[in-house]
Amino acid sequence: MVASNLTASDPSTFILNxxxxxxxxxxxxxxPFSTFYIISLLGNFTILFVVSKEQTLHQPMFLLLCMLAITDISISTCVVPKALCIFWFHSKHITVDGCLTQMFFLHAVTSMHSAVLVIMAFDRYVAICNPLRYATILTNARIAKLGLVGLIRAVLLILPEPLLLRTLPFCTNRVISxxxxxxxxxxxxxxxxxxxxxxxxxxxxLAIIVVDLTLIGLSYVLIIRAILRISSKKAHLKALNTCSAHICVILVSYAPFIFSVLTHRFGQGIxxxxxxxxxxxxxxxxxxxxxxxxGMKTKELREKVGKYIFRMRSPGATDFKPA
Incomplete structure (x- = not known):
């Protein structure tokens, strides 16, 4: 306890409690923390591995999946290893610069993650509303450029946060709960x-959430309008099915973030x-x-992952080609 108090007053150190x-x-x-983290790494690295190995998956949609996987890996890796060090080894010390660096990368990658979801919404809009021009509108090079724009936006918006914090004086008690x-x-x-x-x-x-959700919402308004113009119910279901994975990821990604932000800022009684x-x-x-x-919603990805799992279980069946 004495050592912790001394370190807490060290002007170059914070303590993560x-x-x-x-x-x-x-x-x-x-x-559960380590279990969720391992599952996350296995799932996202599997996507990166399979897409990189399969030439048929070198398409805009799967390039976006790789971007999403990279941001997912980065977000959890910014937090979980240090959290586990606290839980397992009571390693609570972190330098001020290390703390601000962690904050910057976490928030920047989170912003980039949101940008990737916006690009995915645009991808779905083009696939449904302009299917004949999809290959010319959304090339791999254009997707890469859009990803670069999202990355630049993230850096420019988030960089002032740690820089502004660096100018503030901090109290003697440097324990972060x-x-x-x-x-x-x-x-x-x-x-x-x-x-x-x-x-x-x-x-x-709020700007990132409002702007990105507005762009995603606009894409889906146009998608729904295009779907309603189709007379065939079977075509309706097929079009909606192409968006189902993206919709699920949006709900999984934004709902906890919005809830966490709102409870942190306005839930004083919690x-x-x-x-x-x-x-x-x-x-x-x-x-x-x-x-x-x-993996569950994308047929091509599911089949390729299944192929590699089959090869791992049957090393001698490397020439197997699924029908």
């Missing part, structure tokens, strides 16, 4: 005026450990479910 109020259960909490350097948790440690930091963070978070658990589940559950959703 884990899930406050549930310290005695840290070891038990680490079990969290498993990672969440922006508002760090801001609360400041002894200076943090109004600008809080306002900037809120405006950027216990602190509930806020922290929600924030951690946001960086765990969507990243675990996304590859499962696309």
């Amino acid at each position: 884990g899930i406050s109020g549930l310290e005695a259960a840290h070891l038990w909490i680490s079990i 969290h498993t990672y350097c969440e922006h508002m948790a760090v801001v609360k440690l400041s002894c200076g005026d943090s109004t600008l930091n809080q306002m900037y963070s809120l405006v950027i978070a 216990a602190a450990h509930i806020h922290i658990l929600l924030a951690n589940l946001y960086v765990l559950l969507p990243q675990m479910f996304n590859p499962i959703i696309y």
Whole structure:
């Protein structure tokens, strides 16, 4: 305890306290945390491996899936390894620069993840509303350029957050009641005026959510309008089925984020450990479910993954080609 207090007053160090109020259960909490993380890594790396190996999957839709997988891996990896170090080894120390770096990468990759979902919505819009021009409108090169735009947006919007925090003076008590350097948790440690930091963070978070959800919503309004013009019910179902995986991922990705942000900022009556658990589940559950959703809903990907699983189980059947 003495060592912790000394470190907490070190001007170059913060202490991540884990899930406050549930310290005695840290070891038990680490079990689902590590399990979800491993499943997430296996699922997302499987997508990256299969798409990279299969020439027939080198298409815009699967390039977007790879972008989504990379952002999912990055989001969970920004948080989970350090959280597990806290749970398993009580390694709670993190430098100020390390804390701000973690914050920047987590928020930037989260913004990039949202941008990828917007590009996916545009992909679905073109596939349904302009199917004959799909190959000319959405090339791999154009998808890569759109991804680069999303990355530049993320860096430009998020970079001021840690830079503004770097200018603030911090109090003697440098204990962060969290498993990672969440922006508002760090801001609360400041002894200076943090109004600008809080306002900037809120405006950027809302801007990203509102702009991206508006673009996604507009894409689906146009998609629904195009579907309603089709007379065949079978065609209706087929068109909706092509969007089902993306819709599920949107719900899984945005719902926990919005709920976590709202409860953190306006749910003063909610216990602190509930806020922290929600924030951690946001960086765990969507990243675990996304590859499962696309693996189940995308026939081409499912067949290719099944082929590699069959080869692993039957090493001598490498020449097997599914019908």
